[in-house]
Each structure stands twice: as structure tokens, then as C-alpha cells.
Amino acid sequence: MKTILYTIIALVAFAGNSVLCRYALKGDAIDASSFTSIRLLSGAVFLIALVMLKNKGAFNFKGGSWSSAFYLFVYMVTFSYAYITLDTGIGALILFGAVQMTMVIFSIVKGKKLQLIEWIGLIIAFAGLALLLLPSGSAPSLMGFVLMAISGIAWGGYTLAGKGAKNPLIATSNNFLKTAPFVIALFLFTFDSTTISNDGVILAIVSGALTSGLGYAIWYAALEGLKVTQVRGFTINCAYYCFLWWCYFHQ
Template sequence: MVQTISLTMLALLAFAGNSVLCRIALDNNVIDAASFTSIRLFSGIVFLLFLVVTKSKQKISFKKGSWLSASFLFLYALAFSYGYITLDTGTGALILFGAVQTTMIIFSLIKGRKLLFIEWVGLLFAALGLCILLLPGASAPSLNGFILMAISGAAWGAYTLAGKSSQNPLVDTAHNFLKTLPLIAIVTLLTLDDIQLSNKGIILAIASGAVMSGLGYAIWYSVLTKLSVTQAATIQLSVPIIATIGGVIFSNELVTIKLTLASMLVLGGILVVTLGKQYIENRYKKGTCNKCRSS
């Protein structure tokens, strides 16, 4: 149990670390957004394929993985980098996380699942939180940054949904990363005139790709089997909070009252959505069982 908790915390720190490293790199202009994305993904490819070859003893092939998932993965990473040019660490993480959860909820609605009243209440609180975040003022995020990070979150939500049926998440993730190579090449060619590199920027991008993404995903998949779906969804609520703390420590960012209130509403609303349905279903099952025993 102690090992599971420790590994889970490491994975969450890695997820939040992506926001911190990206923000540090782009805020200090030590690398351009396109190069950060390309180096991040390429580093992730190398690390994940190394894990697959050493742990799973499987052959690497472009036939494995999904081109659709790879496209979602690339869009997530690219919009993520460009979004953090203008967004603070915590604000970006909050928008990203809200967009991920919103995308997955919308998908379930399209598939025909009806939300319970308590879930609608949670969604209302989350939406209110994002509205408060966007209120005009000195601490309001830029509209372009908000849109880009929302696109990034929607792409990650779509990537998550596309991989739900995966039988071997680590292997599939590695090959999805591999399939982003053509997209990396295209973006690199299109942004040749804007390339801005430095040793610090390259190191930050490699750390984001190999350590925070590659190692983070590997650790996360190793503990997922020991966590319930609800537990996994709930503990991820801490990622924007950890990212905000990281922004304060490493980028000297300020935690405003607006961001605090927005975070409480968004994360609290998502928590209500996550736990509400399970709570009601558990009560229904318990009531059904009690009736069965009494009859």
C-alpha cells in the first residue's frame, strides 16, 4: 500500500511537472514553443520505446498504435506549449484539466448516458469557476492562451477516450508517441525561421518528455491496476494544485484570490461529478440488496 501511494504521488508530480517545465522554458524565452513540443515528444518516444523493449520484450513497429490517437497526442502537446506562452502555470493546468473532463463528459452525453441531477450541479459549479477565471482584470488569462489550452485539454480527453479499450497501455502509448514523428517533422519544417534554442531550453524539453511524460506515464500505468476508476479520477484533481505550487516556487507566480476561487469551483465541481454518480449507484445497490435479503 505504501509503495502504491508513493508511486501515485510520483506520477502526479510528473504530470504537474510538465506544466512547470513548459512554463519555465517559454516564460524565459530559452526555447520556442514548436521546438519544445518536438523535443519533448521525441524524448518521450526514445524513453518509452526503451521501456517497451526492455520490459515487454516486444518489437517496435509503425503498424502498432493508432494514427488517430497520435494526432490527438500531438495536438495536445503543441497547443499545450503555445498556450503556456501567455498563461501562468496553475491557470494553464486548471484550464487543461477542466477541458479534459468536459470533453469526456460531453462524449458520454453524445453516447446517450443521462447525467444525474447531482452531476449537473457539479458541472454548473465547474463552469462557474471557469467563468470567474475569465472575468476581466489584471489576473485574467489571455483569450488566446485560454483557447489554446482548452484545445489541448480537449485533445487529451479525446486521446484518453480513444485509448480506453487498450489492453496494454504502455506499449500502445509508446507506439502512439512513435507515430507523432511525421507530425514533428512537418511542424519543424514549418517553423524553421522561428527556431530558438539554448542548452537550458533543450534540457527542459528533454526533462518534460523523457522524465515527466515518459517516466510519469510508465509509473501511472503501473499503479492504475491497484486503483479504482473513481480513485484514479479523484486523485488527479490534485494535479492543478501541485502545478500552481510549482509555479509559485519555480516561476515566482502569484496565487490570486480569483485563481483560488476558480480552482475550488472547477475542481470541486468535477469531484461532485466523479463521486456523485458512484454514491447514488452504491446506495441503490445497497438498497436493492437489503430488499432482497428481507424478501
């Protein structure tokens, strides 16, 4: 039950990121690069403070990995730029579909035999992404679709890299911290197009500290249990994806 609860909380947090990011970029409160940079840095600060508070001022800098940090950065930067052209619901559909397909395809490549519920999840994800690409008045922009699909693949990579994390909170904190060089490079590359407002900064901080930093720590905590309750994990994922589709067709 703890694993299921952690999984649901993490998925809700990730969906909240879509709302916060789209709201910030749609209202021109902040540019995509600044939103990503503040989101990552605030997530790192929040998580490090949380670890130090828990460990009486001590922090272990040996957790996490550079590969996980790279996946995390790619996920966030493509996520932000995708939402310049995508609506919240469509972006979430593409993201979760790409994540699910990445995870299942990785399992197939590794020689794992999928169970029925896993095949159903893969079919739902593939059908959803294919349907979005059909010509229609509500079809997303191709660039937005590609960027969000890359974001989903990166999140899938981050998830796979984090399955062996012994301490989810330490690992997540160090992963966020290790994105600092990528953030600096992004900021320098996009400095001339920077747009920042108080509202935009607040939205980015909330997204970074709570729905991203804390959300990813909870997600890493759920991964260990999902090894044992894999079928239930995929069931939750399928149900959540179906719920997103219901919201999309009733918005």
C-alpha cells in the first residue's frame, strides 16, 4: 500500500508540473530557459536543505550519478520548451505515453516477457500517441510533440537509472545538484532571450522544490517497491493514462 500511495503522489506531482509550467509560459511570466534553470536550482536547494534537516546538518555528496543528472536536465529543458506550443492536457498525454513506452520497450530489449497488463499499457500508450498525430484541428505542433516525447524518454531513462538507489532522497538531491553545470551552460546560451517576472519565479520555485524535487524523491522511493508490485504499478499507470485521456476528450 505504501508503494501504491507513493506512486500515486508522484504521478500527481508530475502532472502538477505540467499545469505550473504551461501556466507560467502561456502568460509570458517567464521564458522556458529561466523556468528550467530556476526549477532545477530550487529543487536542489530544497532537497539539500531537507537532507541536512533530517541528518542534523550533514549532507552526503556521493549519491546520485552524472547520467541521472543528464537525464533529469534533458527531461526538464525539453519539457519547458515543449509547453511553449502545447496545451497542458496534450503535453501530459504525450509525456506519460512516452515514459510508459520507454519503460516497456527497455524491458523487452532486456529479454523480459511482458505480462498482459504490461502489453495493455504499451498498446494504450502507443495508440494515444498515434491518435494525437492524426491531422485534426486539435493536433499538437510537431516540434512540441517531438520535444515532449524526448522529455518522456529522458524521464524513462532517469527512472531506470534510479532503480538501484539505496537512499532515494540523497540520490535525488545529488542528481539535482549535479545538473548545475548544465543549467549554467543553458543560462549562458539563452541569456539574451531572458524574460523573468515575480509570478514566473514563484511558479518555477514551486515546480522545482515541491512537484519536482520532492516528487522525484517520492518516485525514487516508490521504485524499490514497484519491483515487487510491478503488475499493480503498471495497473496504476494505465488507469492514470486513461484518466488523462478522459480529461482530454471532456475539456
